[in-house]
Amino acid sequence: MDYTQALKWLYERIGEGIKLGLENTRKFLEILGNPHLNYKNILIGGTNGKGSVCSYIAHILSLCGAKVGLFTSPHLVTVRERMAIIEKGRKKLIPPPVFAHLVGKLKEIVESIPEFRPTYFETLTTASLLYFSWEKVDLAVLEVGMGGRLDATNVVDPILSVITNVSFDHTQYLGDTIPKIAREKAGIIRKGIPVITGCEGEAVKVIRESAKEKNAPLYILGEDFEVKKFEKRDGEISIQMKGLKNSYSLTTILWGDYQVHNLPLAVASCELLMEFFPLTHKDIVEGVRITRWPGRMEVLRRRPTIILDGAHNPGGALYLKREILRWKEEGKKITLIFGVLKDKERDKIMRELFPVVDEVRVTAPQSSRAVSPQILFEEGKRYNPNVKLFPSVPEALLNLPKKNIILVSGSLYLVGEVRGKMLKLKGDGYEGV
Numbered sequence: 015m016d017y018t019q020a021l022k023w024l025y026e027r028i029g030e031g032i033k034l035g036l037e038n039t040r041k042f043l044e045i046l047g048n049p050h051l052n053y054k055n056i057l058i059g060g061t062n063g064k065g066s067v068c069s070y071i072a073h074i075l076s077l078c079g080a081k082v083g084l085f086t087s088p089h090l091v092t093v094r095e096r097m098a099i100i101e102k103g104r105k106k107l108i109p110p111p112v113f114a115h116l117v118g119k120l121k122e123i124v125e126s127i128p129e130f131r132p133t134y135f136e137t138l139t140t141a142s143l144l145y146f147s148w149e150k151v152d153l154a155v156l157e158v159g160m161g162g163r164l165d166a167t168n169v170v171d172p173i174l175s176v177i178t179n180v181s182f183d184h185t186q187y188l189g190d191t192i193p194k195i196a197r198e199k200a201g202i203i204r205k206g207i208p209v210i211t212g213c214e215g216e217a218v219k220v221i222r223e224s225a226k227e228k229n230a231p232l233y234i235l236g237e238d239f240e241v242k243k244f245e246k247r248d249g250e251i252s253i254q255m256k257g258l259k260n261s262y263s264l265t266t267i268l269w270g271d272y273q274v275h276n277l278p279l280a281v282a283s284c285e286l287l288m289e290f291f292p293l294t295h296k297d298i299v300e301g302v303r304i305t306r307w308p309g310r311m312e313v314l315r316r317r318p319t320i321i322l323d324g325a326h327n328p329g330g331a332l333y334l335k336r337e338i339l340r341w342k343e344e345g346k347k348i349t350l351i352f353g354v355l356k357d358k359e360r361d362k363i364m365r366e367l368f369p370v371v372d373e374v375r376v377t378a379p380q381s382s383r384a385v386s387p388q389i390l391f392e393e394g395k396r397y398n399p400n401v402k403l404f405p406s407v408p409e410a411l412l413n414l415p416k417k418n419i420i421l422v423s424g425s426l427y428l429v430g431e432v433r434g435k436m437l438k439l440k441g442d443g444y445e446g447v
Contacts, residue, residue, distance in 0.1 A: 017110035020117035021093065021442050027134040028382075034164035034187060038132040042140040043169060045123055049147030050154075053083070054290065055170040056283070057202045059158035060178030061195070062330045063212075063276040066268055066307045067178055070280030071287075072155045074301030076100040078293045083146035083154035085139070085167070090309050090430030091441045097142040099149055103304050108145055116141045135159055139166040152291070161188045163201020173290060175202045175230075176210045176283055178276065180217035181329030182359055196220035203230050208286050211235065212275050233258060235275065239282045244274045249313065253277055258285045260295055264302045270311030270323065272333045277302065309429040311337070314436060318416045322433055324426035326358055331366040334423060338370045341419055349373040349418045351410050352390065353428040355383045361393065363424060368397035372418065375402050377410040379427040407431050 015023075043050060056071070058064045065086050072084045082100045089095040094107040108116075120137055124130055132140070139159075146154045156167045161184065162177075180196045188195045196217040203209050203221075205228045211221050212235040225232040233239065242261075243254040246269075253264045255278050262281060266273055284298055314320045325334040338348055348371040354360045368374055376390035391403040404410035411432065414420050422432045434441050 015114050015118035015121070017114045020114040023121050024093070024117055024134065024137060027132065027137050030131050030133040032160070032187070033133050033136070034161065036164065036166065036169050038130070038136045039139055039166040039169045041130065042120065042123065042132060042136070043143065046119075046140070046144055050143040050170050052147045053151050054153045055156055055172050056153065056174040056176070056287075057156050057158055057162075057167060057170065057172045058176045058178070059162040059165075059199050059202045060176070060212075061181045061183050061199075061327060062333070063178040063272055063279070064157045066273070066276045066305075066310055067176060067280045067283070068155045068157045069307045070277060070302060070305050071283050072100045073103055073105075073305045074280070074284045074298050075153060075155075075287065075291060075293065076103055077297040077301050078291050080152040080291050081150065083142070083149065083151040085142040085146075085154060086157040087135070087138070087159055088426050088430075090426065091434040091439045093138070093442055096138060097145050099151065103301070105306075112145070112148075113141075116145055119144070136166045139169075143170070158202060160184050161195075161198035161201065163198050165201075168202055172202065172204060172207060174208050174210070174283060174286055175204065176279060177202070177213060177221060178279060179212050179214070179329065181327060182362070183327035183329070184357065185359065186357065192216045193220050197224070200224035203228055206230060208233065210279055210282050210286070212279050233282055233286070235278055235282070239278055241274055241278055246271075255281065258282050259288070260285070262295070262299060264299060266302050266305065268305065268307055268310065269313065270333065271336055272330075309426060309433060312433075314433065318414050318418060318420050320414075320420040320422065320436070322422045322429045324429045325363070325367075325423045326354065326425050328359055328362040328366065331363040335366045335370055338367070338421070342370065347372045347415070347418045349375065349415055349420050351375045351377060351420065351422045351428070351432070352394075352424040353377050353379050353387075353407070354385050354390070354424040355381060355427065356385055357383065358425070360385060360390070360424075364390075364394055364397050367423065368394055368401070371398065371421070373400045373402070373415075374398050375404050375410045377404040377407050377428070379407060379425055379431045381427050384425070384427070408435065411435070
């Protein structure tokens with residue numbers, strides 16, 4: 015099986031839909047000899063900020079000599095982004111031939127058991143856990159896909175669990191209230207294993223209850239560790255924080271107000287991981303400095319300024335709205351290129367973003383799950399009269415106003431498509447999922 019054949023078969027798994035539960039992933043892993051038991055794991059759950067917290071932790075740990083596996087989702091341009099190895103601060107995606115070999119092994123298993131029908135995400139999760147075993151990683155940093163309790167990643171026994179925050183997303187699967195969603199997220203908490211969270215309000219009450227039930231040590235942002243000073247400059251953020259063990263002066267190029275929330279979670283996590291790895295204060299400061307995470311408040315180009323941010327739920331949209339209002343105070347005009355998937359709460363997202371920008375270009379990323387631009391056009395006019403319809407992403411990128419900030423948001427699949435086209439990156443040739 016070559017890489018193209020592997021992709022074709024993998025994308026056929028999309029037809030199995032979304033199935034919450036651990037049975038398929040456990041079955042895969044048992045047949046493979048439980049490769050996920052060969053290294054340590056940590057789980058990063060929550061609604062927003064999971065990816066950047068994962069990336070910070072992986073980069074920091076790699077500087078103390080650890081070999082780190084990083085599993086994240088979704089991808090922006092190529093599915094190989096989802097499984098990477100980080101060593102000495104350098105990130106390497108899984109090579110195409112190795113990816114093809116992995117998928118080939120899983121295909122053999124699926125075809126040998128007629129009633130076994132794993133989903134796309136279950137298959138990718140299993141492939142990643144097997145790959146990390148092949149690579150003999152010391153630790154895998156795993157981003158939880160949806161919820162936590164029944165997410166495929168929850169097959170591992172973590173040495174640390176992180177729950178970044180809880181807001182509304184995937185309500186048809188996780189529940190229609192914050193406490194219900196928080197209970198699903200809290201499913202990654204293990205008996206006696208430390209938990210770090212940035213949750214507030216109703217959500218943190220649920221996390222406290224779950225941690226208490228499982229006798230899991232709980233560390234809360236704003237109580238056990240905190241940000242002392244937050245300063246934004248052009249292209250970077252400076253944060254001074256008091257951690258669980260030390261104080262830090264940190265600089266990151268991950269440019270967004272939400273890093274005042276995400277970064278402290280990652281640093282506190284690494285402080286707890288000092289029990290297992292010889293991390294130093296210097297490793298943490300340098301690891302933060304070198305971390306990159308594309309598609310999240312990423313300044314892709316100047317003249318015009320093009321900024322990518324995959325705010326795909328109400329919580330992410332609220333953070334982004336604050337950024338937009340700051341730009342407006344500086345006299346900037348903003349053109350929003352917007353697309354969203356059907357399973358997202360698009361009305362709440364549009365309600366936050368559309369009224370505060372000068373122009374909206376609605377379009378659709380290449381995904382069968384994308385909302386049609388016509389529907390976005392009709393619905394969007396309620397929040398901004400200057401809404402324009404573009405059937406495809408390439409059309410939406412034509413004749414951009416050079417004096418405006420061009421903001422691409424609403425879906426990471428939209429962000430990935432724009433990023434790939436503008437940087438001329440070679441994708442996999444398949445639509446987003």
